[in-house]
Amino acid sequence: MSDKKIDWKNLGFDYQKTNKSFMSVYKDGEWDEGELTDDNFIRISEASTSLHYGQQCFEGLKAYRTKDGEIQLFRTDENAKRMQRSCDKILMPRVPVDKFVDAVKKVVKANEEFVPPYGTGATLYVRPFMIGTGHTVGVKPAPEYIFRIFVLPVGSYFKGGLSPVDFVTTEYDRAAPQGTGAAKVGGNYAASLEAHKEAVEKGYADCIYLDAKTHTKIEEVGAANFFGITKDNVFVTPDSPSILPSITKYSLMYIAENVLGMKVEERDVLIDELDEFKEAGACGTAAVITPIGAITHKDKEHVFYSKEEVGPVTKKLYETLVGIQTGDIEAPEGWIFKV
Ligand SMILES: *Cc1c(COP(=O)(O)O)cnc(C)c1O
Numbered sequence: 001m002s003d004k005k006i007d008w009k010n011l012g013f014d015y016q017k018t019n020k021s022f023m024s025v026y027k028d029g030e031w032d033e034g035e036l037t038d039d040n041f042i043r044i045s046e047a048s049t050s051l052h053y054g055q056q057c058f059e060g061l062k063a064y065r066t067k068d069g070e071i072q073l074f075r076t077d078e079n080a081k082r083m084q085r086s087c088d089k090i091l092m093p094r095v096p097v098d099k100f101v102d103a104v105k106k107v108v109k110a111n112e113e114f115v116p117p118y119g120t121g122a123t124l125y126v127r128p129f130m131i132g133t134g135h136t137v138g139v140k141p142a143p144e145y146i147f148r149i150f151v152l153p154v155g156s157y158f159k160g161g162l163s164p165v166d167f168v169t170t171e172y173d174r175a176a177p178q179g180t181g182a183a184k185v186g187g188n189y190a191a192s193l194e195a196h197k198e199a200v201e202k203g204y205a206d207c208i209y210l211d212a213k214t215h216t217k218i219e220e221v222g223a224a225n226f227f228g229i230t231k232d233n234v235f236v237t238p239d240s241p242s243i244l245p246s247i248t249k250y251s252l253m254y255i256a257e258n259v260l261g262m263k264v265e266e267r268d269v270l271i272d273e274l275d276e277f278k279e280a281g282a283c284g285t286a287a288v289i290t291p292i293g294a295i296t297h298k299d300k301e302h303v304f305y306s307k308e309e310v311g312p313v314t315k316k317l318y319e320t321l322v323g324i325q326t327g328d329i330e331a332p333e334g335w336i337f338k339v
Contacts, residue, residue, distance in 0.1 A: 011155030021107065084097070121155070162315060
């Protein structure tokens with residue numbers, strides 16, 4: 001037990017050690033059972049593929065406290081399946097879906113006191129990841145792997161309610177059409193650091209990546225997926241093999257169609273056709289939805305709903321999704337995993 005009182009309302013997104021992490025090792029062709037550990041350091045060979053050749057991937061999800069004090073997870077099986085696809089892509093062994101979900105539940109349970117109270121907007125962030133380990137200097141898949149999960153309490157992204165932020169397009173590419181853009185691997189993030197830094201220096205929240213081949217279509221908004229609401233109320237989101245398939249995005253598509261009765265389209269979104277959208281946003285686990293105030297492309301600024309206020313459809317999507325995640329609104333079947 002930690003005896004430090006946590007100020008739930010003022011949490012950011014900073015690392016802190018919690019009670020336990022989960023750790024499982026893959027050796028001689030199989031995963032061990034895995035265990036919880038107090039140690040927040042990992043000892044690996046200096047010749048690990050994860051350190052030199054980027055053979056690693058990760059996931060991100062959250063545990064939520066409901067009104068009656070229970071703890072629940074959101075679509076954890078989808079994170080497990082996405083991690084399997086990331087592993088397939090860079091030749092790492094899959095973690096079975098059940099093992100993944102059980103391990104997340106175990107580590108959240110062991111850190112129960114760090115799950116923020118209902119109503120604070122804070123949540124417990126869960127970070128599963130896999131790294132190639134063992135002695136390997138040549139470029140080839142590692143002989144051994146570590147699957148690990150740590151957790152930390154994180155604050156609400158928007159302290160004073162949902163407020164729009166502005167983005168700028170970048171000339172840099174995050175991922176190539178036949179590359180690793182759809183896998184949640186660290187290399188894509190290394191490729192994004194410089195573009196992010198330059199966007200922030202220009203006064204924007206982050207950059208918008210266009211498709212690497214033609215630089216005409218929207219791909220990702222920083223490390224989040226893009227969506228727009230057209231003037232006739234259609235939820236539109238880009239379709240591309242180099243976008244990371246966001247679980248938040250697919251959940252919003254479901255909500256738009258089945259709860260809000262909207263039409264939903266996954267298709268090309270041209271950067272020169274932003275006029276068709278009355279609202280736009282970026283979505284992902286960390287911020288849920290970031291309303292987009294404006295996008296600047298080639299020195300021209302396009303404002304969506306408003307640079308100060310969130311639009312009504314974006315707000316409704318946000319409230320419905322957060323309501324489901326925190327247990328205030330009944331979830332579609334199979335979305336919630338009780339801890
Ligand atoms: C993780 C991630 C997202 C968001 O995915 P969620 O499943 O919604 O959290 C979007 N883009 C990139 C590049 C990501 O790595």
